[in-house]
Amino acid sequence: MIGFAKVLCESVIVLVVLSFLVDTGIADQPIRIGGSFSLTGPYALFGQTQLRGYELCVKQTNESGGVLGRKIELIVEDDRSQAPTAVNIYKRLLSQRKVDAVFGPYSSTITEEIADLTEKYQKPLIAAGAASSSIFKKGRKFVFGVMSPTDVYFEGFIDLAAKRGLKTIALINQDAIFPRATIKGAQELARKKNLQVVYFDEYPEGIKDFSDFLEKVRTANPDVLAAATYFDDLIAISRQLKDLDINPKMYGATVGVHLPKFYEVLGPTAEFVYGATQWELELIRLRAGGFIPIAREYPGAEEFVEAYKKNFPETQFSHLTAASYAGGQILLEAIKQAGSLDGKKVREAILKMDFNTIYGAFRVNRNGLQVAHKMMWFQWQDGKKVIVWPEELTANKPRFPTPAWDQR
């Protein structure tokens, strides 16, 4: 009887809301979601792959009837990979164009800059392109992580090194929020695994000649080289390691190694390089311990990849595409659960979520820091990305130690 009364009550509420929406004509209007994306500039490769994830999520949501009975309209602007431009775009989206919700941009640097704005307007920001844990440690209430945070980025790489008896590590990073935070996390992880940091340095964005830094790496003679990079610097560092004949037993980097373009550009130089990834298609086929399929942690991932190929043939695809698609899933699910576009209600819904997207587990703490998602490490082997960590998920072994350049 209580159940019947509850259903009746809910039905009445839905009818009242719907009749209000019909009366005011809102039901006919789309939900407008805006965002700035790095479609040009140094982050373009990442920004473009990211945008396609959001676009696909919106398209599929609209095809299945939308959210709260309304279609979604995606408003896109190019921030040219520049934080000040992104700030202006979000300011305009929130104050003038009065969007109903926002999607997060690419990079921790840009997300950090716009997070105060979305905070001010109380619009939940699903940070699908940012992993710096510092973003979530400033008392903000409206920013939520999707990816594993920077603190744990190098966990797999350092674990693999320690298990192989390696003792020393050199750390380099671009002078930007995300790479800096990643290396800070790596220092702590190295300490826990008894790897001694024998060299640490930062390089400015945009430099092309890394020989000074790499000569210092050579002098330090580390077993392991860990680099927190973006794409262009990653390519330059990898090439110059070869040119200068510097031979750590393991060389791994964060952003860019996962892109197919990394191998396309470097060819055999990419072999043996380790990379961090938050998501790989191979996950669908992995069985933990040889028995338990982990695909259920990524529901819809296979269908997502098929839909991507159909909608965006011949385009670069990366975990960022999956992350932004998942960001869309999370925001739209939260709106559904809140039954409202009100930022505070959507925030409450997000905080309660224990949700699996195509990108994996999503759960945040009160600060919005992602606590459920899992990272992986792979190595380029014979032109393929082969997942090598966590070891219980895969039978693949890293090719170790990395041979000297003249022996590859």
Next chain:
Amino acid sequence: MKILGVFAILLIFIFLTLPMDAQQSTPLYRIGVLNEAWAPNHPAVEGLKSGLKELGFRESQNISFDVRFTKGDSNAMSFLAEELMKAGVDLIFTSNEAATQAAKIVTKKIPIVFTLVGDPVAAGIVKEIANPGGNITGVSGLETELTPKRLEILKTLVPTLRRVMAIYYADDPSSIAAVREARQAISLLKIELLAVAVRTPEEITIALQTLKRGDGLLPPPLAIMDIPVQILETSLSDRVPAVFSASLWAEYGGLVSYGSDYFSQGHQAARLVSKILHGTRPKDLPVEGANKIELVVNLNTARRFGLVVPEEILLWADKVIE
């Protein structure tokens, strides 16, 4: 004396001009591996590799592994066992009863070391635990013997449990033995047992569709037809409590597990493998019971199921997953 000196110098010269690998003359042992997993990384195999490494074996230097796995296809086992025999491996390492029986049928000469076999005497794999006889020995995982205890744990975790459904492959002796053990335990626990023998995936689906409130699930020890995975998926999606036989399942979402760890059994078996490779006859190596039996509780799953894990289970548990 002078002639002897010349002869010695000549011998040293010949030795120094030999290729390095001939000088070392370390034999490369080939281990054939047979199980029903879906990938080469069965934890028992990983445990074996880890144990052999500790005993001084180095992969591709003095030991190699030829891993065959059936992906839950019971028909493939005998064929793959024969392949290993024909490949001329030095030893066959099996996990579970079906793999062990298949290996035993194809060879009376190649040593076999088994793991994950519940009762090797009852299964006719060995004559006696202390004197296994023939070319076979291994680690008994107590998969079937622990069945009553598993049911007891499930009942303690879920006091409202009224019936347990045990779905198993109809032709699997281990599962039949486990069901037999379960039957003996249910009256004490005041629960019913619904044993469902299946031979097709459709039968598994139909059985799982009949689950009702108050039911629990008892997966079989063998992964033929992917039955434990389907039970895990149903358990999680429909919130039906299930008790598994090894920690791997609880670590990946299963509510609770009680049994010997796959990895540990492989690790333990490495000593038997090493002794055999160094010349001991399998029949001179008594079958060992699994060293490590552990209770693992997944608190996340318990929370999702709305269960409050009793203090006695928490105190007993070797591992609590949060």
